[in-house]
Amino acid sequence: MNNRTLNTLSTLVRRELWESPVAFKWAPLGISALILLFVVFSLIIGGRFDAEMAFTSDMLRQLAEQPTEQRRLIVSGALFSISAIFFQIMLLIILFYLAGSLFDDRKDRSILFWKSLPVSDGMTVASKLASACLLVPALFFGAIVLTHVVLLLIATVYGLLAGVNPIATFWLPASLPRLWSVMLLGMLVQALWLMPIYAWLLFCSSWAPRLPILIAIAIPAGLAIAQHAWTLITNFSLPGFNFGLIMLKRLGSGVLPMSANIEFGGNLQSIEFNEELFMNHATVLGYLGRLEMWIGLAVALLLLFGAVWFRRRATDG
Amino acid sequence: MDITIKARNLKRHFGSTRALDGIDLDIPPGRIVGLIGPNGAGKTTALKAILGLSSYQGELSVLGLNPARQRDRLMEQVCFIADVAVLPRWARVHQIIDLTERLHPRFSRERCMHFLKNSKVRPESRIRALSKGMVVQLHLALVMAIDARLLVLDEPTLGLDILFRKQFYSNLLNEYFDEERTILITTHQVEEVEHILTDLIFIRDGKLILNSSMDEVHERYVELMVRPDQADQARALGPLHERLLFGRHIFLFESGDIGQIKALGETHKPSVADLFVALMGTESAPALETAE
CATH class of the missing domain: 3.30.70 (Alpha-Beta Plaits)
Incomplete structure (x- = not known):
């Protein structure tokens, strides 16, 4: 990739941000604001029942007396749980964004303007994918960092009032560098893991005559139901392998924890809540070694070629 | 100088309809060509083929490039306005100008602002808040600020008042056109363009009825x-x-x-x-x- 290509790509990604400021910029900031408001309200209301903050201070002192390991689990675990809210909403936003990304300009015919610029169709598709895999995660990550820092600052104030050392009780156990770097890595690997789903949405978006998101859901759902019905009729049993369920499962079993414990068959995977669950770079990187990851990427590549093919013919006829 | 547009036996079918029925074209640089025909004659199909927006059979070369395969490279030298104003409605005027400046190596912001000087289009306005005529003014300013070798205008002045239409054609002739450039115009308002055309093409049912210079x-x-x-x-x-x-x-x-x-x-x-x-x-x- 030369310089010009990179410049074009970054300009096109900026275009996406200009087109969807609400979903990309204001949604993560809004979640931050809601979480912080909720925390502040809880503290204010709690303060009314908790005269002189005796109860709160007691809890903070208890936390300060916990062994280091335990403190780390509690503080970083709490921070991670909060970021999980961001991840879930981010995924929804990305799915809807991708489904509309190659459809909206076809609908309002502004595609003719975009096609009048010296930008290839492959580059256009790449910019949508880059926005979903890099831009949106980066903006959500920024909002998460902001939320974490403000929460820790609030905790610092309460810690000082309670007479505990805020650095030793909150900031060090939060293990921010490790927490944040695992999160960033996780977001990138997650994007690779979900690439076939992303590519499927782009593919549907590139040709769907209307309602691309519904078409993107209806096709695998229809196939899954048809396959179920067929095997049920012919074999009196349920299929062991189902296209629709494979997609659903991949969506549910993201790299990022909190979504890791959905298992079809009715039982939750028994996962012990420990640090390794969300604080381990190796667990995240382990996904890169899985066969499913590479099969998914190969499928994604085919679908992306399909999307470019349809994009090229979008103004035809 | 090379031929700007060269077509041999250019064809396009939609089912049994022949939108283009074996067209031959040679348009050299330095011409202003009017492509005139009734509705459904194949004008837009021909323009789309030339701009790399649709597929076709036959031979077609625009500025030495194959439009179907090299649209992105072609668009560095070619700019066009489609039959209706189609700027993205969500964007602000300054965003569109920024994007064009970053994505188009031959775009000049100064020229664009110069053409917008006398209009009511403001940089902070959203496209969706502009009137139809203002969107066309903006689009024409964008296109004329690109130093292109081929300019394709499909009904460029639709929805514009007569003052702006006169102004536009005068700008086109005095500030834009020169021997290096080719302009291809389709319009129903023939009277407005006839005095600036150097060449005239009539098309009907996918065939050229007339193809000669005004002289x-x-x-x-x-x-x-x-x-x-x-x-x-x-x-x-x-x-x-x-x-x-x-x-x-x-x-x-x-x-x-x-x-x-x-x-x-x-x-x-x-x-x-x-x-x-x-x-x-x-x-x-x-x-x-x-x-x-």
């Missing part, structure tokens, strides 16, 4: 106005078309015996609109055979 057109066709008593004499010379105006008969001839024609009455250059009616109109179906 040739003026040499080849002549309009004769006669009193009713001389009408039969004029008819005997085999006109392409006849119409009545204030009791006078007006005949259109194709390069006949000019001396004979002039003897019958007043002659002048036919307007493009009259030529269009004469060559494409349904009334003169037999005459069309000779024109083809």
Whole structure:
């Protein structure tokens, strides 16, 4: 990739941000604001029942007396749980964004303007994918960092009032560098893991005559139901392998924890809540070694070629 | 200088309809070509093929590039306005200008602002808040600020008031056009463009009915106005078309015996609109055979 290509790509990604400021910029900031408001309200209301903050201070002192390991689990675990809210909403936003990304300009015919610029169709598709895999995660990550820092600052104030050392009780156990770097890595690997789903949405978006998101859901759902019905009729049993369920499962079993414990068959995977669950770079990187990851990427590549093919013919006829 | 647009046996079918039925074209640089035809004649199909927006059969080369495969490279040298204003409605004016500046190596912001100077388009406005005419003004300013070798305008002044239309064509001619550039225009408002055209192409049912320079057109066709008593004499010379105006008969001839024609009455250059009616109109179906 030369310089010009990179410049074009970054300009096109900026275009996406200009087109969807609400979903990309204001949604993560809004979640931050809601979480912080909720925390502040809880503290204010709690303060009314908790005269002189005796109860709160007691809890903070208890936390300060916990062994280091335990403190780390509690503080970083709490921070991670909060970021999980961001991840879930981010995924929804990305799915809807991708489904509309190659459809909206076809609908309002502004595609003719975009096609009048010296930008290839492959580059256009790449910019949508880059926005979903890099831009949106980066903006959500920024909002998460902001939320974490403000929460820790609030905790610092309460810690000082309670007479505990805020650095030793909150900031060090939060293990921010490790927490944040695992999160960033996780977001990138997650994007690779979900690439076939992303590519499927782009593919549907590139040709769907209307309602691309519904078409993107209806096709695998229809196939899954048809396959179920067929095997049920012919074999009196349920299929062991189902296209629709494979997609659903991949969506549910993201790299990022909190979504890791959905298992079809009715039982939750028994996962012990420990640090390794969300604080381990190796667990995240382990996904890169899985066969499913590479099969998914190969499928994604085919679908992306399909999307470019349809994009090229979008103004035809 | 190379040929700007070269087409050989250009074809496009939609089901059984032949939108383009084997067209040959050679458009050199430094021309302003009017592509005129009734609705559904194949104008837009031809333009889309030239711009790499649709597929086709046959040979087509635009500035030495294959439009179907090299649209992105072609668009560095070509700019176009489609038949309706289609700027993205969510964008602000300054965002569109920024994007074009970053994505187009031959775009000049100064020129764009110069063309927008007299309009009511403000940088902070959203496209969706602009009137239809203002969107067209912005789009024309964007396109004219690109130093392109081929400019394609598909009904460029639709929805604009007469002041702006005059202004636009004057800008196009005085500030934009030169020997290196080619401009290809389709429009229904023929009267507005006829004095700036250097070449004229009539298209109907996917076939070229006329393809020549304006000079040739003026040499080849002549309009004769006669009193009713001389009408039969004029008819005997085999006109392409006849119409009545204030009791006078007006005949259109194709390069006949000019001396004979002039003897019958007043002659002048036919307007493009009259030529269009004469060559494409349904009334003169037999005459069309000779024109083809």
